Amino acid sequence: MSKPHPCSDHHGEAPTVWNLPIPRDLKEEWKAAVTRRHFLHLAGSTLGGLGLAHLLAKDSASASSVSAALGSLGAPHTKGSAKRVIWLFMAGGPPHQDMWDYKPRLAEFDGQDIPKEVLGADFKPSGMTAGNSRFTVKTSPFKFQQHGQSGRFVSEALPWTAKCVDDIALIHSMYSDAINHEPAIMLMNTAAMFPGRPALGAWISYGLGSLNANLPSFVVLNSTQLPGLSGQPVTPRLWSSSFLPTEHAGVALRAGADPVLYLRDPEGMDRALRRNLLDGVAEHNERTFKALGDSETHARIAQYEMAFNMQMSVPELTDFSDEPESTWELYGPDAKKPGTFTYNCLMARRMAERGVRFTQLYQRGWDFHGGLHGGMNALCGATDRACYALITDLKRRGLLDDTLVIWGGEFGRTTYSQGDGRDHHAKCFTNWMAGGGVKGGVSHGQTDDFAFNVLNPGDKVHPRDFIATACHALGIESDRLTKRVLGVDLKPTGVEHGKRIESIMA
Template identity: 45%
Template sequence: MHLSDNLETLGNRRRFLTNAGMGLGTAAMASLLGQPRLATAATANSTANVPPGCHFAPKAKRVIFLFMAGAPSQIDLFDPKPGLKKQFNKPLPPSVSMGQRVTAMTKGKEQLIMPSPFKFSRKGESGLWMSELLPHLSTQVDKLCFIDSMNTDAINHDPGKTSFCTGSEIPGKPSMGAWLSYGLGSLNKDLPDYVVMPSAYWSGKVNVQALYARLWGSGFLPSKHQGTSFQTTGDPVLFLSNPTGVDAGIRRRMLDSLGQLNQKHFAEIGDPEIETTIAQQEMAFRMQTSVPELTDISDETQETLAMYGPEVSNPGSYARNCLLARRMAERDVRFIQLFHRGWDHHTRLPINLRGQCQDVDQPTTALLRDLEQHGLLDDTLVVFAGEFGRTVYCQGELDPETYGRDHHPRCFTALLAGGGVKGGMRHGVTDDFSYNVVSDGVHVRDLHATMLHLLGVDHKRLTFPFQGLDQKLTGVEPSRVVKEIIA
């Protein structure tokens, strides 16, 4: 019997089970208390340059977030402190550390200063300092905004990543990409609003920590806003291919029948998650065509592939993911997030940091150039950051070849480009030890507020009612838009 011939029987069975478990009342209450709401958004704004969901005209349409999981060392890459050469092997002055919290790995141990062994030089017309470890990215400094005064409350990786991705150290909150999907809606009906691409890692990588789906989850927002994770092997998206013996025609008929059943159920109880299910099933069907076309890079020129470097030929590599990010930007995916792990350098930092930089230097540079060549950089905000920075003092042996650095939330560097951000500038100043912010500090919440602002959203007005509060990505703590970096 065809599924559509039996909808009434199936509906009666589902209704009985729902009512028997008091699910009807629960669903009704959820629909009353949890309806999506973009507070005072300009969804009905008739001004031509204010898109639906925006509070004002945006400078960026989309975001590519390059997340360096594990925390790159700002003092070895972006924030040079040449005066530290005279401080080698000396204890960090108490007037600098001020009794601030440290991790259990260095608590109670002598904090001996280790200056960076890497050379810095001025690059570009702006003359910004860059490390020798990033020769390709150094050619792009005039496009980059360096926020050297980034800071966060988290001192360990899990809360640090969670805070950077969701605005809160407490797990379970919606990710930034989910907030944008909820607030601004979709730009492309054939691909998800929010795509996540973790890099594959090869043997030899050390201290590679796990990633967890809640970093791109929807939290208390409707589940349709969660990120879609692309896989490093096999189908780009899980269960994208039809099972053996099921062709596209059969799949279409199955979805039509299932959609009728779900629509009937929605009319009875009004649970918004039913509509989410219908929409996601239809999206999955369209993705069976759109995703293979997206991930097929055979139409890219040899010049483009060479620009991203030799690893672009390896599915799941950071280089391949950077190229796919540009292809997604072309297709108007709203939020594209790459995760590249392996930056947690407690030991052997000089060796391991070189390897990490080799992974990301050329592909990141190629992404910026490629976006610009395709006319996409002006309205694509690119962010490059980790969850915190690294300490000026040494961890492990005080040896220029084997030293490591501990976690440091007090100051670190984030790079921004495109999307209405000024290029060729530094914002914020740190002390002579790259330990404390001296001026123009930027908390992670401030970065989130600024990113939303560039997308045309007032962070104070993008809200969702949950647990008696109008929840926001930036939470209830003070936060500000860093207007100094906006072009």
């Protein structure tokens, strides 16, 4: 005898799900909360409903029907030069004029007011320096030298990264719409200054899918904050999937013995029992999906399966015992300290080898309103060698050609002083890209002699342009990867167009 449908009445009895009674008012609530997907599911049982479902098929395709391996696009729009991304995010606003943007004339004006024509008629300082009567030029405390065959100027604060400057494309003409950390970081990550939009990593995962079914396609690594340095909080909304299916959200791995909480089986449960339990849960979830048509049910199934697979893959990923001595010589002693930026860079290389599509590292503390010299020495000391080691390691292993490495923060710092520090500056700053089809040893854009404004407006690079360029390297045309939300087609660059930076692409 066939069992009644789990959500149907049977001879006037209360409806059931998995043989448990459901209050009739709850069933009515489900009916009242019908979404378009629910409606098409229910309408499909009639001839007219089938016809309507056919007419709306293109617009109503469920995200759950998309293959987790292929992603929503099925295949990239173009061949693309990169398969994966490693984004080294320097949260806080690294000072471009002390690292990458060499301005020798600053020494001539040190201690003098920055010229009014440089400030511009539209100059508006942040709230932290708005009460200043003077805006005094502060020259860089670091010397610059030319490096590599390209002859790029790099600060003495970055002696290691300077060694691989010929692999890097410097973008000196970045600018932001935001002057405060939270909206600026949101803008760089999601193309919007407010929460509620998917991070770039989530879009890439959604569009291209996974390269390894045993690891998440989007992984986040938060590096330990250095003592004595302040930093804005880094929160999960920066790696949220928002309106995209939940399985595309970033998975934050912690340092230490348990990179993912609750991944281990409870005491007394072996792997076979865990497998049987998940099979049972998946069966029940499939029945729920058939009854309600909610794509998040399939996302839940996928997450359970990923957790099961990660029980084997994560311990192997975090076991560095197979690394040769040459690895430790390259990265240095900090690579053996879980939670350091160097440790996370080595983790990023290991994840690149294993097919993680998008890895994002956060290093906080670059908010130098004071203590510029000491803070720079500390943070560059913690990150400089690691950046060099990561690029060199990827290059040695033949992975740099198809791995896009990104470095940068949410904005820059002012050329005028704020005590012994620098204030926020959104008009120009420097980020860089390497590998993944990017030309090495080149630069895009130029700032004025005070590193205060972009000289040529046509060279300006907005975070949307930065995102569009990363997408292009992966073979994604950002205007063609969309998700319809409340009648609007949203894309990695939001509702607006992103212009890729052609001059740095090979």
